[in-house]
Amino acid sequence: MPSNAQRQPVALAESDRAERPSRARVLVVDDERSIRELLGIVLRREGHHVIVAENGGQALAVLEREPIDLLVSDIRMPDMSGVEVLKAAKARNHDIAGIMITAFASTESAVEALRLGASDYLAKPFDVDELKIVVANVLERRQLRRENVLLKRALGSTHAFANIIGRSEAMLGVFRLIETVAPTGSTILVTGESGTGKELVARAIHCNSARHERPFVALNCGALPETLLESELFGHVRGAFTGAETNKKGLIEVAEHGTVFLDEIGETSPMMQVKLLRVLQERRFRRVGSAEEVEADIRIIAATNRDLADMVAEERFREDLYYRINVIPVRLPSLRERREDIPLLAGHFVEKYSGRMGKPLRGISKDALACMARYSWPGNVRELENAMERAVALEQSPLILPESLPETVRRQAPAAAGVPAEIPSDGFDLERHVRDIERRYIAAALERASGVKTRAAEMLGMSFRSFRYYVKKYEL
Ligand SMILES: Nc1ncnc2c1ncn2[C@@H]1O[C@H](COP(=O)(O)OP(=O)(O)OP(=O)(O)O)[C@@H](O)[C@H]1O
Numbered sequence: 335m336p337s338n339a340q341r342q343p344v345a346l347a348e349s350d351r352a353e354r355p356s357r358a359r360v361l362v363v364d365d366e367r368s369i370r371e372l373l374g375i376v377l378r379r380e381g382h383h384v385i386v387a388e389n390g391g392q393a394l395a396v397l398e399r400e401p402i403d404l405l406v407s408d409i410r411m412p413d414m415s416g417v418e419v420l421k422a423a424k425a426r427n428h429d430i431a432g433i434m435i436t437a438f439a440s441t442e443s444a445v446e447a448l449r450l451g452a453s454d455y456l457a458k459p460f461d462v463d464e465l466k467i468v469v470a471n472v473l474e475r476r477q478l479r480r481e482n483v484l485l486k487r488a489l490g491s492t493h494a495f496a497n498i499i500g501r502s503e504a505m506l507g508v509f510r511l512i513e514t515v516a517p518t519g520s521t522i523l524v525t526g527e528s529g530t531g532k533e534l535v536a537r538a539i540h541c542n543s544a545r546h547e548r549p550f551v552a553l554n555c556g557a558l559p560e561t562l563l564e565s566e567l568f569g570h571v572r573g574a575f576t577g578a579e580t581n582k583k584g585l586i587e588v589a590e591h592g593t594v595f596l597d598e599i600g601e602t603s604p605m606m607q608v609k610l611l612r613v614l615q616e617r618r619f620r621r622v623g624s625a626e627e628v629e630a631d632i633r634i635i636a637a638t639n640r641d642l643a644d645m646v647a648e649e650r651f652r653e654d655l656y657y658r659i660n661v662i663p664v665r666l667p668s669l670r671e672r673r674e675d676i677p678l679l680a681g682h683f684v685e686k687y688s689g690r691m692g693k694p695l696r697g698i699s700k701d702a703l704a705c706m707a708r709y710s711w712p713g714n715v716r717e718l719e720n721a722m723e724r725a726v727a728l729e730q731s732p733l734i735l736p737e738s739l740p741e742t743v744r745r746q747a748p749a750a751a752g753v754p755a756e757i758p759s760d761g762f763d764l765e766r767h768v769r770d771i772e773r774r775y776i777a778a779a780l781e782r783a784s785g786v787k788t789r790a791a792e793m794l795g796m797s798f799r800s801f802r803y804y805v806k807k808y809e810l
C-alpha cells in the first residue's frame with residue numbers, strides 16, 4: 335500500500351524547476367471547518383489566491399464562476415465526493431490539477447483518486463510541511479506540462495510531434511528543423527545513435543508533410559538478405575525467381591504518394607546501393623524479373639546510426655548515393671548530450687506504463703532520478719524507456735525508488751555503510767550498534783533536508799510517520 339509520505343512526486347530534477355508558479359488560484363473544498371481554515375491560512379501564506387467551499391455544490395458554483403488552477407478537496411463529503419467534484423471540474427477545464435484529502439485509514443480511496451485523475455493526495459492528519467510540498471509539486475508539474483504544450487504550440491505543432499519528448503536546446507533545434515523540412519518533400523537523412531528516436535522523427539516528418547494521408551512504409555535494410563530486400567522494395571513479377579508464383583507489389587508501390595523509410599541504410603549491399611541511386615535520381619524502378627520501368631512517386635527518408643561519410647571514405651558506401659540521400663541531414667543528439675531531458679522523458683514513460691499497467695504511481699524519487707542523471711545511457715531513449723517500464727512493473731511503493739532501476743543504472747548508488755566486517759572477540763552489543771547507526775542516519779537526513787521531515791523521510795525511503803517516530807525516539 336502506498337505509504338503517505340514518500341513524497342516528492344518529481345518527474346523533474348531540481349535544475350528543471352522553473353521558479354515556483356507564483357500565484358495559483360486554489361479552490362479548497364472540505365466540510366470540516368478546521369481543515370478549510372488550515373488550508374486557507376497555509377496556502378494564502380504561500381502566496382496563492384484561495385477560495386473555500388464547504389461542499390460539492392458550493393464548489394461547482396465557484397467553478398462555474400471563476401478560473402481555478404488547483405482543486406484541493408476532501409474525498410468524503412455529505413453531498414458529493416471529492417472525486418466527483420474533480421471530475422466535474424475537469425469537464426470544464428481539463429487543465430485543472432487536483433489534490434484529494436483522504437481519511438488516514440483509506441489508502442484505497444486515495445489510489446482510486448489517482449486513478450481517476452487526481453495529481454496527488456494528502457492523508458489526514460497531514461502537517462503543514464507536507465501540505466506545502468504536495469501543493470508546490472503538483473503546481474510545478476502542471477506548470478511544466480503547460481510550458482511544454484505552449485512551446486509546441488509556438489512551434490506550430492501541437493499534434494504532429496506531441497509524442498517526441500524534449501525541452502533541451504538540442505531537441506528544440508530538431509523540432510524546428512522537422513517543421514522546416516517536413517513540407518519540402520526533400521529526401522532526408524536522419525542520423526543518431528541507436529535508440530535516439532530516428533524512426534519517431536521520420537514518422538513526424540511524414541505526418542507534417544503534404545503526404546501525411548498516404549502511407550508511411552518502413553523497411554529495415556539491415557534485416558533482410560539482399561535478394562529479399564530487393565523484392566520487398568521493388569516487388570516482383572510472377573516467375574521472377576523460384577517461389578514467385580504471383581505478381582507482388584513492392585513497398586515503393588504500396589507507399590505510392592507517401593513516404594518510404596529506409597532504416598539502417600548503411601547496411602545495404604553495393605548492388606542495392608546502385609538500385610537505390612536509380613530510384614533517387616530518376617524516380618523510376620523495375621520490379622524484379624520485369625523489364626518495364628515504373629514511376630516512383632515517393633519521398634525517401636533514410637536513417638542510420640553509422641557514420642556514412644566515413645563509410646564513403648572507406649569506399650563502403652557510394653559517394654553519389656550519399657549525396658542523394660544526405661540532402662537534408664537531421665542529427666539526433668544522444669541522451670548524454672541532453673541530460674536535462676532525462677527527468678521529463680522518465681516521467682513521460684512512467685506515466686505511460688503506469689497507465690497501461692493500471693498501477694497509479696506518483697512519479698520518481700529524487701534518488702532514482704539522481705542515479706539516472708549519472709548514468710551514461712548507451713542505449714539512449716530506448717534504454718530509458720525499457721528501464722522505466724521495468725521499474726513501473728516492479729515498484730511496490732507509490733514512487734519509483736532506486737531499487738527498481740536496473741543494476742547497471744544504479745551501480746553508482748552509495749553502498750550500505752557502517753557494517754562491521756567481523757564480530758570483535760569479546761562480542762558487542764548489536765542492538766546498540768544498530769540504534770547508533772539508525773540515529774546517525776536520521777540526524778543526517780534531517781540536517782540535509784534542513785529540518786523538512788517529509789524530505790528527510792524520503793531520503794531514507796521511509797514513510798513520514800515512521801520518520802516522525804524515530805525523530806521522537808532519538809529526541810532529535
Ligand atoms: N524524444 C523521444 N520522446 C519519446 N519517446 C522517444 C523519444 N525518442 C525515442 N523514443 C522512444 O524510444 C524508442 C526508440 O526510438 P526509435 O525506434 O525511434 O529509435 P531509433 O533511433 O530508430 O533506434 P535504432 O537505431 O535502434 O533503430 C521508441 O520506443 C520511441 O518511441
Ligand SMILES: [Mg+2]
Nearest residue numbers: 529532533597
Ligand atoms: Mg530505428
